[in-house]
Amino acid sequence: MKKIYLFGLAAISLASCKSKITPETPVKGNADFTTYVSVGNSLTSGYADGTLYRSGQLNSYPSMLAEQFKMVGGGDFLQPLLPGDAGYPSPKRVLGYSTDCTGVTALGPVYYSGTMDTAGSSTNIGAQGPFNNVGVPGIRCIDFSIAGYGFFNPYAKRFYASPTTERPIDEALKKRATFFTLWIGANDVLGYATSGGSGIVNGYGQSDISPLSVFTATYNMVVDSMTAHGAKGVLINIPDITTIPFFTTIPAKGLVLRQGQADSLSAAYHPVGISFTAGANYFIIQDTTSPVGFRQMHAGEYILLTTPQDSLKCAGWGSLKPIPKQYVLSADEVANVQTATTNFNQAIATAAQAHGLPVVDMNSYIKTLVSGITFNGVNFSTTYVTGGAFSLDGVHLTPRGYALAANYILLTINNTYKSTIPMIDVNKYSGLRFP
Amino acid sequence: MKKLCVSAIACFLYSTGAFGAGFQLNLQGLRQLAMANTGTAWPWDVSTIFYNPGGLSRLDGMQAYANINFVMPSIKYVQTPTGGYSAETKAQTFTPFNLYVGGTLKKHNKIGVGLGIYTPFGSGTKWDDNWQGRYINRSIALESYFIQPTVSYKINEKISVGAGFIYALGHVNIQQALPVQFANGNDGSGTLDGKANGVGYNLGIQVKPIKKLSVGITYRSQVKMTVDNGNATFVVPTSLAAEFPNTNFSTKLHLPGVFTLGVGYQFTPKLVVLADVEMTGWKVYDSLIFDYKTNTDQLADTHTPRLYQNTTAIRLGANYKVINSLSVMAGLAYDPSPVKDGYVSPELPDANRYVATVGATFSPIKKITILAAMEFVSSDKRDATFLPANFSGKYQSTAFTGGIGFAYHF
Numbered sequence: 001m002k003k004i005y006l007f008g009l010a011a012i013s014l015a016s017c018k019s020k021i022t023p024e025t026p027v028k029g030n031a032d033f034t035t036y037v038s039v040g041n042s043l044t045s046g047y048a049d050g051t052l053y054r055s056g057q058l059n060s061y062p063s064m065l066a067e068q069f070k071m072v073g074g075g076d077f078l079q080p081l082l083p084g085d086a087g088y089p090s091p092k093r094v095l096g097y098s099t100d101c102t103g104v105t106a107l108g109p110v111y112y113s114g115t116m117d118t119a120g121s122s123t124n125i126g127a128q129g130p131f132n133n134v135g136v137p138g139i140r141c142i143d144f145s146i147a148g149y150g151f152f153n154p155y156a157k158r159f160y161a162s163p164t165t166e167r168p169i170d171e172a173l174k175k176r177a178t179f180f181t182l183w184i185g186a187n188d189v190l191g192y193a194t195s196g197g198s199g200i201v202n203g204y205g206q207s208d209i210s211p212l213s214v215f216t217a218t219y220n221m222v223v224d225s226m227t228a229h230g231a232k233g234v235l236i237n238i239p240d241i242t243t244i245p246f247f248t249t250i251p252a253k254g255l256v257l258r259q260g261q262a263d264s265l266s267a268a269y270h271p272v273g274i275s276f277t278a279g280a281n282y283f284i285i286q287d288t289t290s291p292v293g294f295r296q297m298h299a300g301e302y303i304l305l306t307t308p309q310d311s312l313k314c315a316g317w318g319s320l321k322p323i324p325k326q327y328v329l330s331a332d333e334v335a336n337v338q339t340a341t342t343n344f345n346q347a348i349a350t351a352a353q354a355h356g357l358p359v360v361d362m363n364s365y366i367k368t369l370v371s372g373i374t375f376n377g378v379n380f381s382t383t384y385v386t387g388g389a390f391s392l393d394g395v396h397l398t399p400r401g402y403a404l405a406a407n408y409i410l411l412t413i414n415n416t417y418k419s420t421i422p423m424i425d426v427n428k429y430s431g432l433r434f435p
Numbered sequence: 436m437k438k439l440c441v442s443a444i445a446c447f448l449y450s451t452g453a454f455g456a457g458f459q460l461n462l463q464g465l466r467q468l469a470m471a472n473t474g475t476a477w478p479w480d481v482s483t484i485f486y487n488p489g490g491l492s493r494l495d496g497m498q499a500y501a502n503i504n505f506v507m508p509s510i511k512y513v514q515t516p517t518g519g520y521s522a523e524t525k526a527q528t529f530t531p532f533n534l535y536v537g538g539t540l541k542k543h544n545k546i547g548v549g550l551g552i553y554t555p556f557g558s559g560t561k562w563d564d565n566w567q568g569r570y571i572n573r574s575i576a577l578e579s580y581f582i583q584p585t586v587s588y589k590i591n592e593k594i595s596v597g598a599g600f601i602y603a604l605g606h607v608n609i610q611q612a613l614p615v616q617f618a619n620g621n622d623g624s625g626t627l628d629g630k631a632n633g634v635g636y637n638l639g640i641q642v643k644p645i646k647k648l649s650v651g652i653t654y655r656s657q658v659k660m661t662v663d664n665g666n667a668t669f670v671v672p673t674s675l676a677a678e679f680p681n682t683n684f685s686t687k688l689h690l691p692g693v694f695t696l697g698v699g700y701q702f703t704p705k706l707v708v709l710a711d712v713e714m715t716g717w718k719v720y721d722s723l724i725f726d727y728k729t730n731t732d733q734l735a736d737t738h739t740p741r742l743y744q745n746t747t748a749i750r751l752g753a754n755y756k757v758i759n760s761l762s763v764m765a766g767l768a769y770d771p772s773p774v775k776d777g778y779v780s781p782e783l784p785d786a787n788r789y790v791a792t793v794g795a796t797f798s799p800i801k802k803i804t805i806l807a808a809m810e811f812v813s814s815d816k817r818d819a820t821f822l823p824a825n826f827s828g829k830y831q832s833t834a835f836t837g838g839i840g841f842a843y844h845f
Contacts, residue, residue, distance in 0.1 A: 018509045018511065018523070018833055019509065019510070019511035019523075019813075019816075019831035019832065019833050020511075021511055021513050021521075021816055021829060021831045022513065022521065023513045023514060023517060023518045023519060023520065023521055024516070024517045024518075025517070026517045026518075026519075071519055095674070097674075107674045373825075374823075374824060374825040375825055376567055376568060376570060376571070376824065376825065376826050377568065377569075377570030377571040377611075377614070377824040377825075377826055378570050378614040379614075388614065420516060420517040421517070422514060422516075422517045422518035422519055422520070423514070423518070425514075425520065425567050427567065427569075427570065427614070428567075430616060430620055431614065431616055432616065433616045433617065433618050433619075433620060433672075434615060434616065434617065434618070434671075434672035434674045434675055435618055435672060435673065435674050
């Protein structure tokens with residue numbers, strides 16, 4: 001009898017047994033997230049793996065932010081989605097197997113070879129807009145005031161309502177944002193860097209570093225326009241791109257030689273006073289300022305990820321022949337990139353101060369990623385492939401990498417606007433996928 | 436910590452507080468459980484083999500004792516500082532049991548002998564496969580059985596002593612997701628499964644300076660559980676299979692020593708009140724080392740800091756004899772957490788615990804006693820981060836235990 005009584009009691013107390021702790025309700029603070037507009041370049045569009053594709057767009061950091069904003073009154077977030085996932089205009093890169101010139105088959109980035117579901121990608125969808133995400137791959141800060149910009153850029157051409165007449169800033173203003181993120185400026189220096197410094201400083205070409213005065217004026221115009229109706233937001237600064245895997249994956253001291261190879265190379269280069277040792281040596285690179293047209297690399301110089309691997313392995317690039325200069329970022333070019341990045345970031349900081357807006361110091365954040373970040377048990381770093389944060393193009397991020405960036409943006413938003421928007425579960429999104 | 440596994444995509448095995456505090460079961464006797472697990476000072480029945488071997492020679496004759504407990508733990512996790520996310524462990528019922536045979540010999544009633552088989556550590560945690568902490572832990576299950584032959588000697592009416600040898604057997608199974616994704620987006624996973632064994636001892640003394648007062652002191656030694664040739668198995672994309680080879684592992688898990696001082700006082704012929712102070716040497720648990728037979732760039736041996744601190748738990752219980760054949764009990768205990776801030780991990784989100792217990796014993800005939808007890812445990816709400824994995828949240832754990840048992844007096 002006793003037993004039955006006791007277990008009856010047990011059943012009653014079981015119900016009241018479990019913990020009832022609940023998450024605190026997020027608050028919006030003193031910002032209004034009703035209409036969020038994200039202004040930016042490829043990073044904002046969700047570009048990854050060397051191209052733009054639909055699932056990348058769906059996992060763009062603005063899309064993630066909009067999802068969080070919905071918890072504090074944010075509305076729908078419309079993106080100019082592509083119809084397919086193969087990549088537009090070129091196919092995306094995926095991890096796969098390829099055989100190199102030495103006959104070795106290894107895992108690495110290869111072009112996606114699945115279904116080409118890109119039909120209709122170039123069709124203008126401006127009528128479906130205006131869009132909340134106006135991120136355009138390739139766009140520079142100085143492009144924002146150029147009327148008819150959409151004529152030159154296939155991505156802008158896709159979704160601008162009047163691509164041949166509008167300025168990019170016009171498209172950004174159509175939604176009448178109550179809150180915005182602005183992440184522009186990287187392409188004002190990236191084009192120079194990814195072309196191995198083939199352009200000039202203070203130029204207007206795609207491979208040039210934009211003139212600081214034009215950058216500053218255009219940046220201020222964009223911020224003025226975005227805030228003209230009282231919108232609040234955050235300005236995101238430019239990362240030092242020499243920390244990203246596009247520049248750091250192939251080491252300057254990547255010429256690994258056996259003793260015999262070192263001896264014969266030393267003999268060949270004896271007339272110009274370059275010698276080699278068994279083990280790791282600095283590559284030989286083209287240098288037009290050198291009397292002989294080439295020299296050995298130094299620490300702090302970079303070889304681009306796009307350098308053909310087979311040429312390094314089998315065609316004698318970097319040893320018998322210098323690596324062509326368009327694949328090398330030399331010390332003076334690195335200095336140009338870093339000086340420009342510092343100046344542009346200063347212009348962004350000044351604009352922020354003038355408008356009472358916070359700066360998301362993405363530059364510092366990416367630097368912390370160099371030494372590694374752990375989130376919920378997963379390690380992230382700037383290491384190519386295994387770092388998990390950068391996509392296969394070495395410049396843009398994986399969805400998890402974008403989520404880390406989005407969380408860093410959220411931290412600044414919460415701190416500035418006294419909101420308590422929850423952090424994103426980074427690992428809900430995909431990292432790199434392995435075959 | 437991060438540096439130790441910087442080469443790895445995943446620091447496999449952040450977790451494994453395996454034999455940690457939340458896994459300490461204080462359920463080795465139902466009457467004692469019903470009194471918040473006091474019992475060091477009072478030899479209620481043959482389960483004193485666990486609670487104080489020194490009490491065994493004070494029993495009146497031989498007894499056989501069996502009981503089973505139904506433990507239903509539950510942990511809730513809430514993302515912090517704010518969030519739309521919370522998770523709860525899946526409902527599971529664990530059934531640790533106790534078996535004791537022993538008592539005083541007929542011819543030499545100053546000598547007590549006995550054998551106990553009990554489960555001092557056990558239980559488990561199971562989260563949803565896709566929960567936010569999956570790369571730290573998906574599930575952990577632990578079983579342990581201590582087998583303890585015991586002798587006891589009553590030096591005189593005031594003092595008795597006892598000692599038991601412990602042979603410990605255990606089994607541990609830990610599962611987690613690995614942050615390497617298949618082409619379809621699914622996570623890789625890893626499982627560690629191993630059997631453990633170890634030895635230890637249990638010493639006790641009971642002193643009855645006056646008739647109504649009894650004092651007990653016990654020391655249950657540390658038990659070093661050794662896992663040799665445990666199985667580490669991985670499910671990963673083919674291209675990474677060479678980096679995550681199925682292999683063996685070995686590790687040592689230190690079950691801490693426990694020193695207990697107990698006092699019992701008979702206020703009236705019907706009412707006995709007991710108090711125990713229990714010091715557990717969790718400090719032995721300062722780190723956890725896993726050694727894999729085959730190491731690769733991605734599968735390195737791990738050395739996880741734990742930095743547990745010693746704890747002192749306080750237990751209070753009372754036994755009230757309603758009639759000769761029926762007694763009722765109740766108890767309260769406070770059991771502080773050995774886990775420091777920064778090391779609270781989701782497989783064992785430990786926090787200070789508050790315990791309330793009730794129970795009853797009933798003897799329908801003189802030779803038979805039926806025992807039943809219930810325990811409710813609730814922890815503090817703890818805002819915590821597990822630094823090695825940078826995993827933060829607020830946790831609260833609760834557990835309900837019901838136990839039923841049977842004793843036969845020869």
